[in-house]
Amino acid sequence: MDIRLSSAKGRWIIFTTVLGSSMALLDSTVVNVALPHIGDSLNADLAALQWIVNAYTLTLAALILLGGSLGDRYGRRKIFVLGVIWFACGSLMCGFAPNAIVLILARALQGVGGALLVPGSLAIIQASFRPEDRARAVGLWSGLGGVGAAVGPFLGGWLVDGPGWRWVFLLNVPLAAICAPVALRHAPETRDPAAHGRFDVLGAFLGAAGLALITYALIGKALWAGIAGVLVAVVFVQVERRRSDPMVPPSVFTSRQFTSVNAVTLCVYAAFGGFFFLSALQLQVVVGYSALGAGAALLPTTVLMLLLSARSGALAQRIGPRIPLTVGPLLCATGMMLMLRVGEHASYLVDVLPALVVMGMGMVTLVAPLTATVLASVETAKAGLASGINNAAARAAGLLAVAALPLLAGTGPEAYRSATEFGDTFRRAMPLCAGVLVVGAVIAFVTVRTPLLKTAPSTPECRVNCGLSAPPLEPRRVVKPTDLPAAEGGSGEL
Known part of the structure; x- marks a missing residue:
């Protein structure tokens, strides 16, 4: 396609893709601040x-x-619109859920919609705009999405304290009612003519089943589920090795750098997932903040990411990824240990804010270099796939951390109803999160190097991001002759 970013059609495309992806991004973060109210309303443990x-x-x-x-x-616009509608239907079910079981099932449906619309929104941008405008368009998508992430916890807290927690989900319905028609009217339909072969539905099912069983084992303390989950994970790896068109090609892990950075990702986002889940509860249950107060209190990390992530990425390009990926997790670990001062009668300016600023600076230091290193560790043609794998790995790490931390911290089923009991949980959990970050820093220091590739490395197009729940997705790249060194027929301008 040859759409100009400055045209009316181009602005509509940015509007609908940002609106759609922001719905999924918001639901990854705002639900945490609503949890105490949801628990009280549905009598959930x-x-x-x-x-x-x-x-x-x-x-x-x-x-x-x-x-x-x-x-x-099948068409990027078609799948994007399907994802928006699916997400809205899941949100509607969440908003009217009569009990916790229905809400959990509806949340799973929301995740399916998010998996369709988030990559679809980015793919529409990459396929629609003229080549000279694509980088700016992707930058707008990631930057405006970051603004949405910053507003999310604040908006979620306001809704919870005002009309109620159900509106955290119901708000998605009118947004989807705007997003889908605009996409159908203004976004062009595009496909990849080279896409062929069978979809790896079996791989997706096995991956989901393995994660679900392990999660159930950690939350429900069910040994049999843990054993079954590990067995399913082994089967998943074998299936991916034998398929001609796997969802997760094992060949991408032949890059030692890619494997190392994904190990760092697992450590970092496991700690982040546990931290933001527990901190939103700690601020409300123990410190006594309202949902709006808790959402606003956590804003510094997101704001710092918005303001400084692009500069952090530029710095990492000059000095290499090893130092940022080592120092960043250590700063985050320090911030988490400072959160141990946050208890009853804690002062925001003296106790909460310094910890979050240190935590935010650590995230600024590591997230952009982490994404850049993932992309630089594979050939240009595999950049989109590598970004997707890294994004999925981060979300899986956060998933397992939320499941495991209460178990490891010895938390009771009704702990969030007691300030004393939950405060004890938080004090036991923060050193665990910090320890995982230290492990990530050690892995980075020992294994991460500046990669040497036969083809020109990809650089991130999402330079402004708020990777609180996962590193930003990157668009799939088209390999051009200028991407190849002169010895392989390219210009050699690396």
Whole structure:
């Protein structure tokens, strides 16, 4: 396509894709601040609250790669609009859920919709705009999405304290009613003519089943589910090795750098997932904040990411990824340990804000370099796939952390109803999160190097991001002759 970003049609495309992806992004973050109210309203225990968070993350992580492939084959606009409608239907079910079980099932349906619309929104932008405008268009998509992420917890807290927690979900319905018609009217339909072969539905099912069983084992303390989950994970790996068109090609892990950075990703986002889940509860249950107060209190990390992530990426390009990927997790670990000062009667300016600023600076230091290193560790043609795998791995890590931390911290099923009991849980959990970050820093220091590739490395197009729940997705790239070194027929301008 040859649409100009400055044209009316181009602005409509940006509007609808940002609006659609922001719905899914918001639901990854705002639900945390609503959890105490949801628990009281539905008489749910802590395990149910864990599932309310994890059901969404589970289906989103397991299906996001498949969602991108569906768009390439059947039409990116079609799959995007389907995802928006699906997400809205799941949100409507969430808003009217009579009990925790229905809410958990509805959250899983939301995750399916998110897996369709998030990669679809980015693919529409990449396929619609003229080449010289694509980088700016993707930058707008990621930057405006970051603004949405910053507003999300604040908006979620206001809705919870005002009309009620159900409106955190019901708000998505009118947004979808705007987004879908605009996409159908203004976004062109595009497909990848090279997309062929069978979809790896079996791989997606096995990946989701393995994660679900392991999550159930951690939340429900069911040994049999853990054993079954590990067995399913082994079968998943074998299936992916033998398929001609796997969802997760094992060949991409032949890059030592790619494997190392994904190991760092698992550590980092496991800690982040546990931290934001528990901190939203700690601020309300123990410190006594309202939902709006808790959402606003956590804003500094997102604001710092918005303001400084592009500069952090530029710095990492100059000095290499090893130092940022080592220092960043250590700063985050320090911030989490400072959160141990946050208890009853804590002062926001003295206790909460310094910890969150240190935490935010650590995230600024590591997230953009992490994405850049993932892309630089594979050939240009595999950049979109590598980004998708890294994004899914981060979400899976957060999923397992939310499931495991209350178990490891010895938390009771009604702990979030008691300030004393939950405060004890938080004090036991923060060192665990910090320890996982230290492990990530050690892995980065020992294994990460500046990669040497036969083809020109990809650089991130999403330079402004708020990777609180996962690193930003990157668009799939088209390999051009200028991407190849001169010895392989390219210009050699690397």
